[in-house]
Amino acid sequence: MVDIGKLDPIDPSDILKVIRERRSIRAYKDEEVPIDVLKSLVEAARWAPSAGNLQPWKFVLITDRRLIRAVRMISPGMLSEPPALLVICHDMSRARLSRDLQLMDLGAAMQNILLYAHALGLGACPIGSFSQEGVAELLELPGEMKPVLMIAVGKPSDVPPPPRRLPLDELVIGVHGG
């Protein structure tokens, strides 16, 4: 077991800053994102929690602009063409629990990617509106790989203001103790 007491301390405010300042970035500078950077995002995803530690995810990394353009043609939710694209697949060979539960795992992996991308100074945006069958066909994915999410990645050219968030008081519907 790792001795928690020996890990480098992290300032909690740093973590909250990354969480609060992350935005969905849909406009990018025309600058390449190296594949190694995308791999580092997958490293962040790799440490997401998953039910039963099944890690039901696989990733496709794309920086080929022609291919990104082709993916965009069947992805109505991709409002602009990013320099890089990361496709998160549900690995059906590891689908031993309910689909809902495993989609939450994929969501956790996605959030790790979004936060780490922001920490690296990159902009990223999750995309759920795309033809899953179409993307699987285009990328020639094996039958057990179902693309369920995509993340557009690039250097931000425009950062939107923070969207409205529900106040904390409205979110907490029960407090017991304390």
Place this chain on the structure above:
Amino acid sequence: MSSEVERAREHLFEIACFLISSARGCFREPKAYGPLRLLQAFMMVADLPKYVEELKDEFIERMRDEISKNLILVLDERKFEEFISKLNVEVAREVKKRFRRGLLPS
């Protein structure tokens, strides 16, 4: 085939891909995404005069620019619906104007 026609053909193919992919998404996506996809498709159609100049229409260009600036309203369904309502009034005014000038097909 001229390069403009070739580019228009490519653009038409993109519109076809977009529409069919969007139809697939309409079964499971939020309700407001239906109108969003229609407006996105309109913007793509409105881009056709880039390749076939004879199709240029100032009203359509203006609508495209206005929609482009306001697509983000989809995040607030009430404001998005109000925006589309306003667009509909603008379209009706344009139809009326063209009708009065005898510009509509008979």
